[in-house]
Amino acid sequence: MADVNRGNRPLSPHLQIYRPQLTSITSILTRITGNALILAGLMVTWWFVALAAGPEAFATADAFLTSWFGKLVFLGSIWALWYHTLAGIRHLIWDAGYLLEVDQAEQLGWGIIIASVCLTLFTVVVL
Amino acid sequence: MAYLTDRKRVSGLGSAGAGTAHHWHQTLLSAALVVLVPLFLFTFGAIIGAPYEEVVAYYTRPWPALIALLTLTVGWVHFAKGVQVLIEDYVGGLARKMAIIATTCLSYAAALACVYALIRLAL
Numbered sequence: 001m002a003d004v005n006r007g008n009r010p011l012s013p014h015l016q017i018y019r020p021q022l023t024s025i026t027s028i029l030t031r032i033t034g035n036a037l038i039l040a041g042l043m044v045t046w047w048f049v050a051l052a053a054g055p056e057a058f059a060t061a062d063a064f065l066t067s068w069f070g071k072l073v074f075l076g077s078i079w080a081l082w083y084h085t086l087a088g089i090r091h092l093i094w095d096a097g098y099l100l101e102v103d104q105a106e107q108l109g110w111g112i113i114i115a116s117v118c119l120t121l122f123t124v125v126v127l
Numbered sequence: 128m129a130y131l132t133d134r135k136r137v138s139g140l141g142s143a144g145a146g147t148a149h150h151w152h153q154t155l156l157s158a159a160l161v162v163l164v165p166l167f168l169f170t171f172g173a174i175i176g177a178p179y180e181e182v183v184a185y186y187t188r189p190w191p192a193l194i195a196l197l198t199l200t201v202g203w204v205h206f207a208k209g210v211q212v213l214i215e216d217y218v219g220g221l222a223r224k225m226a227i228i229a230t231t232c233l234s235y236a237a238a239l240a241c242v243y244a245l246i247r248l249a250l
Contacts, residue, residue: 034209041206044171045199045237051186052244055179066176078168085164088157095154127172 023102026109030087033080040077043070078123083116149208156205160198167198186248199241207234 018024043065050061064070090108093099099108140146174185186192207230214226 031213034206035213038206038210041199041202042237045203045241047175048186048195048199048244049240051179051182052247058179058182062176062179081164081168085161089161092154092158092161123168123172126169 022106022109026087026112030084030091033084033087037077037080037084039073040081043073075120075124079116079120082119082123083112086112086116086119149212153205153208156201156208159201160205163194163198163201166194170194183248186245192245192249196242196245200238203234203238203241207231210234 047058047061047065050057065074090112093108094105099105170191174182174191177185186195210230211227214223214230218226
């Protein structure tokens with residue numbers, strides 16, 4: 001029953017056909033930010049394991065995390081974390097059945113972009 | 128002879144064959160992370176860069192340790208489930224299975240490494 005007409009169905013046009021839209025860009029960014037957080041996740045995990053292992057291991061991990069490269073990764077990851085968190089909240093709102101109209105979804109899209117940048121600046125200033 | 132009707136067989140399962148279980152679990156984890164992520168960001172951010180003894184003392188305290196424990200375990204499981212969807216969208220066949228196994232093992236290993244580290248610090 002599931003195999004009826006397999007291989008002879010119209011195909012949906014894909015990314016190269018569609019004009020980029022705010023809703024599609026914010027969706028793709030959600031995926032990119034979520035998966036890119038693996039880098040910061042592994043760095044933080046290494047830092048905690050090194051902390052438990054002792055002063056020498058901690059010194060190595062801490063030096064890497066607080067180096068210019070580590071700080072650059074963390075700066076990007078702070079934005080990614082805020083963006084992904086806000087985008088996740090947006091999904092929870094949608095799943096509850098609210099703000100699904102196109103104009104509302106686009107306003108929400110601009111909302112999470114602007115809020116993620118503001119929260120990143122706030123985090124960097126506070127920390 | 129099959130006693131199940133076609134509708135009964137497909138009901139609630141969808142194209143993934145597992146229904147909405149994955150999505151629902153991810154929803155649960157994401158709701159928890161909405162609370163945990165800001166707490167972790169500011170407790171972890173406040174101590175990183177401090178000397179070793181100070182950091183050890185900080186993470187033997189219950190609240191910073193519990194926030195780190197919960198965020199890193201829930202976060203890594205959420206990551207494992209999220210990256211699984213990414214792989215399923217772009218990779219097929221044996222490579223898909225291998226990639227899902229590798230990323231799932233990595234995520235759970237990282238989560239439990241954090242748990243082990245924090246328990247050692249607490250004891």
